[in-house]
Amino acid sequence: MKVELLWWDGCPSHPETLEDLKRVLREEGVEADVDLVEVESDDQAHRERFPGSPTVRIDGEDVVPPKEAEPFSLTCRIYRLRDGRISPTPDPEDLREAVRRINADR
Amino acid sequence: MQIGEQAPTFSLPDTDGQEHGPDGVTVVVFTCNHCPYALGWHERLLQVARDYDDVTFLAVNPNDAERYPTDSFDAMKERVQADGGWPHPYLRDESQEVARAYGAKTTPDVFVLDADGRLRYRGAPDSDHRDAGQRASWLREALEAVREGEAPARAETTPVGCSVKWK
Numbered sequence: 001m002k003v004e005l006l007w008w009d010g011c012p013s014h015p016e017t018l019e020d021l022k023r024v025l026r027e028e029g030v031e032a033d034v035d036l037v038e039v040e041s042d043d044q045a046h047r048e049r050f051p052g053s054p055t056v057r058i059d060g061e062d063v064v065p066p067k068e069a070e071p072f073s074l075t076c077r078i079y080r081l082r083d084g085r086i087s088p089t090p091d092p093e094d095l096r097e098a099v100r101r102i103n104a105d106r
Numbered sequence: 107m108q109i110g111e112q113a114p115t116f117s118l119p120d121t122d123g124q125e126h127g128p129d130g131v132t133v134v135v136f137t138c139n140h141c142p143y144a145l146g147w148h149e150r151l152l153q154v155a156r157d158y159d160d161v162t163f164l165a166v167n168p169n170d171a172e173r174y175p176t177d178s179f180d181a182m183k184e185r186v187q188a189d190g191g192w193p194h195p196y197l198r199d200e201s202q203e204v205a206r207a208y209g210a211k212t213t214p215d216v217f218v219l220d221a222d223g224r225l226r227y228r229g230a231p232d233s234d235h236r237d238a239g240q241r242a243s244w245l246r247e248a249l250e251a252v253r254e255g256e257a258p259a260r261a262e263t264t265p266v267g268c269s270v271k272w273k
Contacts, residue, residue, distance in 0.1 A: 010269040013142075042173075075174065076268045078142040085236060088142035088268075 001032040001058060001103065008039045008053035011076035013088035017054040020092045028099050045072045052077035056090065056098075059106075063098035064090045107209050109226065109261045113219045114207040118166060120195035121183040131252050132162040133245065134217040135231075136199075136210040136270065138169045139185055140176040143267035144213040146235035150242040151214070154231075155194040158249055163194035168205035169213070169271040177271070205270055212267035218248045218258070226252045229263030 005021060007014035018034060025032055039050045051066040052075040064079060081091045107113060113134075117127040128134065135151060137144045155163040171178035179198045186192050199205050208217055218227035227248035232240035248258040 010271075012266065073173070076141055076143075078140075078145065081236075085238075086142050086145045087236060088146075 001030060001106070002035070002060070003032045004035045004037055004057045006037045006039055006048060006050055006053070006055040006057065008045075008050075008074050008076075010074060011053040011088060013076065014054040017056065017089045020089065021056060021095055024092060024095045024099055028096065028103065030099055030103055039074065042073060045074055048072075050074075054089065056095065058098055058102045061098070061102065064094055107207075107217075107225055107228075109228065111225055113217065113223050113225050114204070115223065116204045116207070118164075118197035118199055118204060120197050121179075121186045122195075124195070126162075126164055126195045126197055128164070128219055128223055129162045130221050131160070131249070132164065132219040132223075133158075133249070134208065134219065135163075135165050136168055136205055136208070136213055136215045137165050138167050138174075138177045138213040138268070138271075139181055140169075140174055141213045141268035143235050147214055147231050147242065150231060150238060150240070151245075152193055154242050154245055154249070155192075157246075158253075159193075160253070161249060164197055165192070165194055166197045166199050166204060167213075168199035168202045168210060170202075170273045171200075172273070174271050202270075202273060210270050212265045212269060214267050215265040215270075216245055218245065218252055220252050220255075227258050227261055228265070230266045233263075235266065 051070040056063045079087045079090045081087045117125045169177035220226045231242035231245045234240050251258040
């Protein structure tokens, strides 16, 4: 399983996401390293199809797919927790659901 | 800008085109439309403005709107209108001069000035952008002290949020 965390240093949220991601992988019994990819320019954001920081991809699939109109840029992503609150990081249960689904499809 | 220093004065337009600046005890919050931290704290800050109507409360958006169109002056006006108005003005810092003069780092970044215009608190509204129960408690503590002419016990905290988007 290829797990990537794409981040930009204009948002302080990726360490928390990395922690959540590692915990979920451990709890789900998935042995995978997390590749950290720093996005540093608008050009790179377009190349990487980066909708904002943090973005978690598993086997190339965004665990919380952005809206189609979402531009690729150096920005902070706005997530919604499952209780509806705005968050700079994905809900850990969304990470877990994606890990389970993609793992089961392999 | 250090705690106790004279804060820069300014005059910026709000979403109705009226100019505003510090006046008496004042809260200056650098904020924006697109940052999840600013959005997470937004309702708490509105409530502070409602609860302290003897305090001048100024929200200032300094972000580069060319690269971040959701922070344009038009987008700011649309947001306030969609909300049916805010209890405090939402100011546009197009030149970013005010944000630079204050040394704003993030959205949000909160500054509390006393009646003489000196900086008395700088930092985050409270300790957790996700916990509405925090009620912007650090900002409230600072305002309680400053309104009594005292120095806040907690004068400085680390601002937390998205970086200001400089041009």
